[in-house]
Amino acid sequence: MKRFLPVALILLVLFVGVLTGCSPDGSATVADLQQQVQTLKAENEALKNENQVLRKLVLEAKNSIPATFQPDASSSVAGVQTPTTAPEAKYWMTISSSKRHNSSCRYFMNSKGRFCGPNEGIPCKLCGG
Numbered sequence: 001m002k003r004f005l006p007v008a009l010i011l012l013v014l015f016v017g018v019l020t021g022c023s024p025d026g027s028a029t030v031a032d033l034q035q036q037v038q039t040l041k042a043e044n045e046a047l048k049n050e051n052q053v054l055r056k057l058v059l060e061a062k063n064s065i066p067a068t069f070q071p072d073a074s075s076s077v078a079g080v081q082t083p084t085t086a087p088e089a090k091y092w093m094t095i096s097s098s099k100r101h102n103s104s105c106r107y108f109m110n111s112k113g114r115f116c117g118p119n120e121g122i123p124c125k126l127c128g129g
Helices: 004-020 030-064
Strands: 091-094 099-102 113-116
């Protein structure tokens, strides 16, 4: 019972503050809070629109890269083999996790890795490696 009284008193103060339209410290009214909610909703909507535009740009950029992309020697990343070094390879192993992906997997050549054989590394749980 002794623990209940302080909690009940705090709840009562908060409830009275909500009914009177101000916070316990008296700094915000209901109208102020409603205005803040409207402002946040407008900002949220603007961010959603911006996010959609950025996603479209990323998809367009991915689609604009030719399938036969062959980077020059200066643009190669250390530790990553390009399709020109092993075009017949059907398996890709991600270096950081040693996971093996087959050519139908979304992670195939989409991570820092190298071409590998069918029995190297750990099979991917998504594609079976």
